[in-house]
Amino acid sequence: MHIDLDYFFAQVEERENSSLKDKPVVVCVYSGRTEHSGAVSTANYIARKFGVKSGMPIMLAEKILSGKDAVFLAVNHELYDKVSDKVMGIINEFGDKFEQVSVDEAFIDVTKRLAGDFEKAEEFVAEVKKTIKSKERLTCSVGVGPNKLIAKMASSFKKPDGLTVVKPPDVKKFLNPMPVGKLYGIGEKTEEKMGKLGVKTIEDLARIEVSKLIEIFGKKLGTYFHLAANGIDNEPVQDRESAESLSRIATLKEDTRNLESMIPVLNRLSEEVKVRLDMQNLNCASVGVITVMEDLTLHSKSRTLDSPTEDIETIKSILIELLEMLLKDKTDLNIRRLGVKVSKLSEKGKQKPINEFFEVKS
DNA sequence: GTATGCTTTCGGC
DNA sequence: TTACGGCCGAAAGCATAC
Numbered sequence: 001m002h003i004d005l006d007y008f009f010a011q012v013e014e015r016e017n018s019s020l021k022d023k024p025v026v027v028c029v030y031s032g033r034t035e036h037s038g039a040v041s042t043a044n045y046i047a048r049k050f051g052v053k054s055g056m057p058i059m060l061a062e063k064i065l066s067g068k069d070a071v072f073l074a075v076n077h078e079l080y081d082k083v084s085d086k087v088m089g090i091i092n093e094f095g096d097k098f099e100q101v102s103v104d105e106a107f108i109d110v111t112k113r114l115a116g117d118f119e120k121a122e123e124f125v126a127e128v129k130k131t132i133k134s135k136e137r138l139t140c141s142v143g144v145g146p147n148k149l150i151a152k153m154a155s156s157f158k159k160p161d162g163l164t165v166v167k168p169p170d171v172k173k174f175l176n177p178m179p180v181g182k183l184y185g186i187g188e189k190t191e192e193k194m195g196k197l198g199v200k201t202i203e204d205l206a207r208i209e210v211s212k213l214i215e216i217f218g219k220k221l222g223t224y225f226h227l228a229a230n231g232i233d234n235e236p237v238q239d240r241e242s243a244e245s246l247s248r249i250a251t252l253k254e255d256t257r258n259l260e261s262m263i264p265v266l267n268r269l270s271e272e273v274k275v276r277l278d279m280q281n282l283n284c285a286s287v288g289v290i291t292v293m294e295d296l297t298l299h300s301k302s303r304t305l306d307s308p309t310e311d312i313e314t315i316k317s318i319l320i321e322l323l324e325m326l327l328k329d330k331t332d333l334n335i336r337r338l339g340v341k342v343s344k345l346s347e348k349g350k351q352k353p354i355n356e357f358f359e360v361k362s
Numbered sequence: 363g364t365a366t367g368c369t370t371t372c373g374g375c
Numbered sequence: 376t377t378a379c380g381g382c383c384g385a386a387a388g389c390a391t392a393c
Contacts (some may be wrong), residue, residue: 008375029380039380042375054375057379075380102375102383187372187386218365249381288369296379300370337380 001110001121002143002151003091003128005084006160008104010044012083013073015137024050024070028058031251036062041075045160087136094128097237107148109237118144118167125163146171149184149233171231176203183228190217205229242280242345247290248272249339255294257327257334259320266319269340274312282345283310289322290339293330300341301326308346315342 005011009027014020024047030038036059043052043061047070052061062072084103092098095108114120121144132138141162143154150171154164166174175183180199181191197216199205206229214222227233248269256262266289277284287309288302301322309315319340 031380033379037379041380055373055379057377059378063378104375185385189372189387220365244384245382247382251380286368292380298371302369304368339381341382 001095001108001125001145002148002155003106003108003140004142004155004159005087005104005138005140007042007044007048008084009042009075009080010047011138012080013076014044016079020044020071022046024052024065024068026052026058026061026065026070026072027075028061028072029075030058033251033253083136083138087132087138090131090135091128094124094131095237097239099237099240101240107151107237110144118165121165122163125165129161129163146231147233148235148237149228150174150231152184153178153182172203172206175229175231176201176206178202180205180229183225185224185228202229242282242347244345245341245343246273246276246282246284246345247339247341248276249290249292249337251337252335255334255336259324259327262323262335262338263320265338266323266340267316269338270312270316270319273340273342274310274315277310277342277345281348283308283348284315284342285309285344285346286342287315287318287322288341288343289319289326290337290341291323291326291330291335292337292339293333294336295333296336297333299326299330301329302341302343304344308344310348 010025013025013027025044026047027041027043028038029041038058040052040054040056040058040061042054047065050064050068052064058072080103088100088106091106091108094113095110096112097109099107101107110124114124125142125144129140129142132140139161141155141159143151143157143164143166145151145154145166146168150166154166154174157164178201180186180194180202181188183202183205186194194205199208205225210222210226213226216222217225250265250269252262252265285308286302286304288300290298290300292298303318303322
């Protein structure tokens, strides 16, 4: 079962201030460059009806909604995180296993609770929704299916406040008519490639011989596409240990390609990332710099280390090197936004096992 | 030549 | 008129090993 909180940030804001409920509400990330510069994080369904979307420039959303009595708010992550924790706690209580995917999404394994009986799903979900509604005054959209893949695709089928139950015998019926690009794991490029093979729908994909898919996409991907198109997925619902990566990005006061002026920013971002690493007792084995140029194109450079580090000075000096490299690669444009990312995270004091050491040789 | 893993870019929210 | 965040995991592209 997959649970997705509806238009989460904006819904929390409506909850905090009921006078917002019948108005367009737009939750924004202000960059600080000018009073109105920034982008839309999310908007309620009234604002969406007028065409407001995530990622849109705030000034454009303002124009679309002018005269519509719209409310623009700055994101309040502290609040959303707190509310998220409470809701996730509730959801966790309803499953035998729990997996949080993001601030507003989670899977629970309810196989045992439902005794494998999908007829019980509707009533069960009603109970989950009722609890979240009464304790936190929030709605969500829910998908129930025989595995995570189907549950995830089902929860986005009807929203907001939706419920879609896909019983095992109905899996094919559910997937078949969808465009192949809707299948989890298939992006634009792969969809294009599929189109050239005459594959438009998930049904088309399911009909292709697995050997043919392996020939075209390689063993790993080919096998995955074949199984997914047939509704088969064996990924367990499991606790996520910690995030896979951690990053911090900020808009510069003005566009520049002057290294000296960016070093203090890079240092500050590194320190903020380091604090978050420490909070979770993590170190990192990969360090990267991210830039968004004045034309909003994104570029990045990263380096994998020989061994994980937690040393801030090491991280800072690598980042400066990477930024220098990036400036040499990309000689034409100024940098608008600058970021720091660490990945290949592991818990301090624990060495990640190298699988080959334990592999049984035959 | 192919499979794999690493790096870079994309896309959802 | 134009307008443009921050964060994450997924997808795509690329390099290397066999």
